Amino acid sequence: MLSLEPTLICKNFKPGYKPPSKRGGGPPSKRGGGPPLKSSGRISTTAMAGIVAGATFATLLIVGIFWWNCCYKLDDEISDVLFGDEFQNGMELRKFSLVQIAKMTNNFNGEKLGEGGFGVVYKGYLRDLDTYVAVKRISKASKQGIKEFASEVKIISRSRHKNLVKLIGQCHEKGELILVYELMANGSLDSHLFKGKTLLTWEVRFKIVQDLASALFYLHEEGDHCVLHRDIKASNIMLDSSFNAKLGDFGLARLVDHAKALQTTHLAGTMGYLAPECVSSGKASKESDVYSFGVVALEIACGRRSIEPKYEESQASLVAWVWDAYENQRLLDVADPKLCMNFDAKQMECLLMVGLWCVHPHQHLRPSIRQAIQVLNFEAPLPKLPSTRPTAAYDTQIISEIQASEPCFTGMSITVPR
Structure with missing residues (x-):
């Protein structure tokens, strides 16, 4: 059986009429007709969202500052080791930017020549010299670290011999340690x-x-x-x-x-x-x-x-x-x-x-x-x-x-x- 309640409401409808509140059945509040105030022990959804957003922002800010400090502190440390007074004379080594390295290696998605505990060696193309190169990207988890990277750069860049692998350049930027060598076609x-x-x-x-x-x-x-x-x-x-x-x-x-x-x-x-x-x-x-x-x-x-x-x-x-x-x-x-x-x-x-x-x-x-x-x-x-x-x-x-x-x-x- 269909309910007649909707019909009755329509018949009794008058302009300006407001139905009584279901909570108490009394007249609407004199404070503006809004709903009753919530308990002070509960936080609104909007306030909770604001707190979460603020905490997330603070966390990202701290992580960002830490990453920034680590990367640039690493860059400064490597520069001090590589280009101190002891090794300034005779240094003839090209410094590549990370953007240049990315272009050489198709953003590190190109052919891999080798991989090990030190990191990955990619095949790259150096456009201005029209030649292929081997790009060694040292893993951040590698135990070699700054000392070994600096040792390689300092020693091999000062050495010139037909039976030594030629180091073309290096990159130390944003925490990355990268070496660029001549490509040896027949591997190891x-x-x-x-x-x-x-x-x-x-x-x-x-x-x-x-x-x-x-x-x-x-x-x-x-x-x-x-x-x-x-x-x-x-x-x-x-x-x-x-x-x-x-x-x-x-x-x-x-x-x-x-x-x-x-x-x-x-x-x-x-x-x-x-x-x-x-x-x-x-x-x-x-x-x-x-x-x-x-x-x-x-x-x-x-x-x-x-x-x-x-x-x-x-x-x-x-x-x-x-x-x-x-x-x-x-x-x-x-x-x-x-x-x-x-x-x-x-x-x-x-x-x-x-x-x-x-x-x-x-x-x-x-x-x-x-x-x-x-x-x-x-x-x-x-x-x-x-x-x-x-x-x-x-x-x-x-x-x-x-x-x-x-x-x-x-x-x-x-x-x-x-």
Whole structure:
């Protein structure tokens, strides 16, 4: 049944009539006819929205100020380190803006050349030079930080050698740390030796060793200061379009006087390439760089990593394995089987002997890089090595349980090979 109430209301309607309030049924309030006041213990929706908006604004303001201070404090700190009086003379390095870097890399959405604990390397295009470049964007979470960024810029920008990767410029802006290098078309040595990118012929391999030795000789002997690289390894050796080798990544490098050529510092480097005295004392030297060079030489000859956890304990360490072959007069047996015996036996023996000479556990019995070059060029006789692998009191055994992982910096700046 339909309700008749609407009809009755219409019949009783008079102009100016107001129905009584449902709350009390009495006449409307004399204070203006509005609704009764709410309890003072409750906050209106409008007031609550205002409080939330104010708190949000204050939070964003604090975060913005903190971000601004951090970014510009970082920029000032880097500028002080890079362009202090000690390094102003001779600095010839281009400074890019973040906008320019973004244009080079399609706003960091372009092709990635590599990625690791340090950050990401992008392929970029430098329009004014009409050339492609490698743009290394250091991760804000990276342990490398300001010190390593500044070290790379200071050292490599002052170095000019055909076997060093050329640093074109840098950018430190709004908290970003970015390095721009010449593009090395064939990537890193380790991608060819261990990842099957390309099978390097023996001629190319022997030339790579000679290029690396030339770069190290320049760093140790030919500059105004001796440069200790401290992280010579296959992944830091880059190959150009003609497979010429160039040493890169100077984040851990240090300048020392030629007279001293020794630095006591925190332990830094990569497991498998670290000289035993570095592990025990933290002292870096020319001899510790030569040790790392020797490990790379053995890797190039044998086609396997310095540490291989998948092998049984007696063969996990490349150095120990090659020494064992030398002791048993089967040195050429360790040659990379992927070469299918297509190598110069005399050069292979020379490279393996020089490699073992360079990784001697006693640092003072290792050759200088000059002596190693003379043997590699057959300008000096092969070294006389002990019949059995020598040991030292501080010789540290590589733990076979070490697992392979992506390179990353720890608090001690040690990396584990992949």
